[in-house]
Amino acid sequence: MKNKSLLAASFLAxxxxxxxxxxxxxxxxxxxxxTKYLSNFHEQYFGANVDPLEKxxxxxxxxxxxxxxxxxxxxxxxxxxxxxxxxxxxxxxIEGKNIVxxxxxxxxxxxxxxxxxxxxxxxxxxxxMAESKSESVLLTDGEYYQPNAAKGGIVNPYLAPALKKWxxxxxxxxxxxxxxxxxxxxxxxxxxxxxxLFTDNRLxxxxxxxxxxxxxxxxxxxxxVFHLSADHPSLYGNENMSHSTLNxxxxxxxxxxxxxxxxxxxxxxxxxIEPMIVYAVDPQTGAPLPNGDYITKGIKVDRNSLGAFxxxxxxxxxxxxxxxxxxxxxxxxxxxxxxxxxxTIGSYDIGNFIMIDTVEFxxxxxxxxxxxxxxxxxxxxxxxxxxxxxxxxxxxDNVKPIFSQYEDKFKFESIDRPGQINxxxxxxxxxxxxxxxxxxxxxxxxxxxIYIKSFxx
Numbered sequence: 001m002k003n004k005s006l007l008a009a010s011f012l013a014x015x016x017x018x019x020x021x022x023x024x025x026x027x028x029x030x031x032x033x034x035t036k037y038l039s040n041f042h043e044q045y046f047g048a049n050v051d052p053l054e055k056x057x058x059x060x061x062x063x064x065x066x067x068x069x070x071x072x073x074x075x076x077x078x079x080x081x082x083x084x085x086x087x088x089x090x091x092x093x094i095e096g097k098n099i100v101x102x103x104x105x106x107x108x109x110x111x112x113x114x115x116x117x118x119x120x121x122x123x124x125x126x127x128x129m130a131e132s133k134s135e136s137v138l139l140t141d142g143e144y145y146q147p148n149a150a151k152g153g154i155v156n157p158y159l160a161p162a163l164k165k166w167x168x169x170x171x172x173x174x175x176x177x178x179x180x181x182x183x184x185x186x187x188x189x190x191x192x193x194x195x196x197l198f199t200d201n202r203l204x205x206x207x208x209x210x211x212x213x214x215x216x217x218x219x220x221x222x223x224x225v226f227h228l229s230a231d232h233p234s235l236y237g238n239e240n241m242s243h244s245t246l247n248x249x250x251x252x253x254x255x256x257x258x259x260x261x262x263x264x265x266x267x268x269x270x271x272x273i274e275p276m277i278v279y280a281v282d283p284q285t286g287a288p289l290p291n292g293d294y295i296t297k298g299i300k301v302d303r304n305s306l307g308a309f310x311x312x313x314x315x316x317x318x319x320x321x322x323x324x325x326x327x328x329x330x331x332x333x334x335x336x337x338x339x340x341x342x343x344t345i346g347s348y349d350i351g352n353f354i355m356i357d358t359v360e361f362x363x364x365x366x367x368x369x370x371x372x373x374x375x376x377x378x379x380x381x382x383x384x385x386x387x388x389x390x391x392x393x394x395x396x397d398n399v400k401p402i403f404s405q406y407e408d409k410f411k412f413e414s415i416d417r418p419g420q421i422n423x424x425x426x427x428x429x430x431x432x433x434x435x436x437x438x439x440x441x442x443x444x445x446x447x448x449x450i451y452i453k454s455f456x457x
Contacts, residue, residue: 139194177193269382
């Protein structure tokens with residue numbers, strides 16, 4: 001009798017778990033009952049792989065060349081100095097091959113008593129910056145002069161490996177070019193003073209924001225600010241940017257989470273979504289709209305926020321995640337380790353079920369989603385019961401390099417090779433941004449994701 005009671009209790013527990021965790025429909029794949037773990041699912045498998053930087057821990061590297069000896073007479077340098085003084089926690093002078101640490105509390109004084117030392121080892125410093133766990137800044141004339149046959153290396157892209165390494169870590173570089181004149185052996189040369197900032201624009205109180213907030217850069221139109229990034233293009237949209245703006249016909253329950261959102265549609269496919277969205281008509285003429293009505297819009301992409309690239313187009317990748325989310329939901333409820341493998345997400349790709357209005361994006365950078373009339377096959381693609389779960393990733397599809405418009409700002413007259421132009425800094429930027437792994441990074445990760453829960457079809 002005792003064994004029968006235990007068996008009955010166990011059977012009842014299984015029934016209760018089934019009722020709360022899985023809701024079986026008629027003929028389709030069983031799906032989770034709600035979106036309770038959808039945010040966890042995203043964060044665990046698709047959350048941004050951020051390489052965190054230490055906050056308020058700036059390292060300042062100063063090239064002890066004539067360029068920086070003359071800097072104290074520069075209005076632009078003096079405008080930026082307070083930002084460096086306030087932020088610097090570690091100060092290094094670059095004196096030839098010697099990289100010497102000084103008391104950071106004396107940053108202001110140190111910047112005004114620089115003694116000229118030749119042959120700054122800028123390449124080694126750049127490598128240290130690229131490997132750092134915090135922000136760093138290099139103040140230099142950009143001349144990687146070696147006391148050998150290479151000398152000034154006027155086309156040597158010596159900064160490229162460091163720039164590339166930092167960008168592949170997902171961070172940002174800001175390069176500020178300030179023109180100045182330098183006299184050498186009785187001749188005057190048009191040179192550049194560079195402020196090279198290895199930072200991340202998502203870091204609170206980052207050095208670039210400090211400079212922008214405390215200095216009026218617009219007062220120095222001769223100085224060029226150039227931003228390098230291969231990750232996290234800027235997004236903006238509705239007033240609080242909590243989520244995109246849904247078509248009101250969907251009556252969706254929607255929550256935003258910064259880089260993604262979850263939509264819970266409250267209407268059915270055949271009775272509402274298809275007549276009001278998929279096959280919508282012009283309210284004035286009654287003629288069918290070419291792509292139906294929009295699903296959601298209002299998320300805008302700053303097409304210039306990658307700096308060296310202009311984002312030309314974006315596209316969608318749509319996945320039917322009924323099965324992976326169903327399994328994940330049950331495993332979380334059962335308090336066992338989830339078994340989903342991120343690398344298998346491609347097997348759930350359902351093609352161009354949802355598309356982006358490319359015309360609207362080109363005009364305004366607005367990401368407006370529609371059902372693709374050429375690929376709309378709900379009976380084949382929506383196989384969940386009693387619900388369907390979709391993951392829609394918005395990805396950069398194509399970029400256009402634009403550094404050529406600015407590269408002259410990063411070239412300067414060579415002192416050791418009179419009559420020639422030193423292109424080493426410009427060449428470094430160009431080589432870094434055309435590297436295949438940098439360009440792959442730009443298009444690899446979604447810039448925004450939308451999860452959609454809808455009823456069965």
